[in-house]
Amino acid sequence: MSLLVLGTAALDTVKTPFGARREMLGGSAVHFSMSASFFTKIDLVAIVGRDFPKKYIKFLNSKNVILTSFVIEQGRTFRWKGEYTGDLNSALTLGTELGVLSIFNPKVAEHQRAIKNIFLANVDPDLQLSLLSKMRDPRLVGLDSMNYWIDHKKSSLLKLMKKVDIYVANDAEARSLSKETNLLKAAKCLRRMGPPIIIIKKGEHGVLVYSDDFIFSLPAYPVEKVVDPTGAGDTFAGGFMGYLTKVKKINGNALKKAVTYGIVMASFNVEGFGVERSSRVTLKDIESRLQRFRRIACF
Amino acid sequence: MSLLVLGTAALDTVKTPFGARREMLGGSAVHFSMSASFFTKIDLVAIVGRDFPKKYIKFLNSKNVILTSFVIEQGRTFRWKGEYTGDLNSALTLGTELGVLSIFNPKVAEHQRAIKNIFLANVDPDLQLSLLSKMRDPRLVGLDSMNYWIDHKKSSLLKLMKKVDIYVANDAEARSLSKETNLLKAAKCLRRMGPPIIIIKKGEHGVLVYSDDFIFSLPAYPVEKVVDPTGAGDTFAGGFMGYLTKVKKINGNALKKAVTYGIVMASFNVEGFGVERSSRVTLKDIESRLQRFRRIACF
Secondary structure (H helix, E strand, C coil): CEEEEEEECEEEEEEEECCEEEEEEEEEEHHHHHHHHCCEEEEEEEECCCCCCCHHHHHHCCCEEEECCEEEEEECCEEEEECCCCCCCEEEEEEEECCCHHHCCCCHHHHHHHEEEEECCCCCHHHHHHHHHHHCCEEEEEECCCCHHHHCCCCHHHHCCCCCEEEEEEEHHHHHHHHHCHHHHHHHHHHHHHCCCCEEECCCHCCEEEEHHHHHEEECCCCCCCCCCCHHHHHHHHHHHHHHHCCCCHHHHHHHHHHHHHHHHHHCCCCCCCCCCCCCCCCHHHHHHHHHHCCCCCC | CEEECCCEEEEEEEEEEEEEEEEEEEEHHHHHHHHHHHCCEEEEEEEEEECCCCHHHHHHHHCCECCCEEEECCCCEEEEEECCCCCCEEEEEEEEEEEHHHHHHCCCCCCHHCCCCEEEECHHHHHHHHHHHHHHCCCCEEECCHHHHHHHHEEEEEEEECCCEEEEEEHHHHHHHHCCCCCHHHHHHHHHHHCCEEEEECCCCEEEEEECCCCEEECCCCCCCCCCCCCCHHHHHHHHHHHHHHHEEEEHHHHHHHHHHHHHHHHHHHHCCCCCCCCCCCCHHHHHHHHHHHHHCCC
């Protein structure tokens, strides 16, 4: 089984209380891929400019990320600049440069159209719709978005929600789209918009999963030194979808276990800048942290 | 085994998006007792004025709360008036009338001095110190406080922390006292102030438990309709200390189970005004919600 992700590849400039990085490898689809690659073959659909450092291409290749539909186009790569202060729970965006993202028209190779598991990471919902329409017979489709699209492309987003199996949102996005403050009510409202499974990410407070048949609520893995939370949500989604793709089944138990892998992957992500920490862990590190998480959170 | 609690008994006037109540039964020690009474005999040490309604005395008696050291004094009962809006996560205090609380000098009967398990619910730390000094040979002492005492009676609070086994704080209090934003760091810092077990209540986000030997992080039980969160923290503490008193042991497993009972009791508390809901549940309701909580939160 393999997994295909559409989203952004970016050059991130980030400052946190623990340091700073200039133009490091980032983007929703990159964080997702890095995390999913521990569990499955991952096909990355994204666009970058000619200025995208070759070392990053080499790095992605070395992680078994398949770059067949990773387009290098004339122009500059999408850039994001942000800063975290205080408890590092939310980023202050200092600048965004769309670059080649503004001319992106995602395409996949003929053989990729048969891939059954798809994740539409955060990017313009019209691009997500366009990519999804090109897939032949999707079996499991996950969707992420952001407040900007909820505010500016709501009708496209709502159209998309009727076509996906899993909607992943953070708490602010879930509240904004549902207009409910209580997260359980918000999840129920999002469920009625289409997706049978709703996953609400609450940052340092963990994850709420809602479906007609079950609810899960899991805390985050407690991390003492959060160095850079950029990409934590995408890393969560990568672990989650990667695990589901690996085990080839979708039931309550598999979903719950997938969520725990997502939480563990996100906990590694926040311990370093960009993908510095999450790309260096081993399967043994992941399993050992999962065991510790079980001791911390199960009763 | 029995459990003794010192704290406030109050008349609460509360408004929330779901309605309002005037001068209903409240106070830290009352909420604690109501919850603990499901697990153990509970001795309530508090003061009220002559205006305290007889029906509330009758009610407490009917719940097997022992009122030997529940003092009715000339003067008015402590009153609190507050309002909750939005996501009901924090109360706006509209008024406080200390009444007889300002002349409170907590005493216990001779036979009560032998009680081994004690909870010092939120009240002036000097009263907590005074009560504790009267107990003969405490085995397990829990402590709660609030931001007001952290700001105004810090030295008494720090003195107290060296004498207790368990410190229970909400996230804002933990951050304020430790001057750490990361809650795991905050817990470690509070541990160094004395108490071997630190419990940080995060409201709708659950509970973090820290000791030298273990960490637990549990979500809250998901409640769709939070009617009135007043006393949720005290109700949590009552279930927690009540269960520990019942099982007569303190190890990692017992503590974890005690936390889950505390969470379940608190989830009932927030579903009604004051003690309206939490006082009406049955042991069967509690066990059945605990089973559901396990399905929701364990993996």
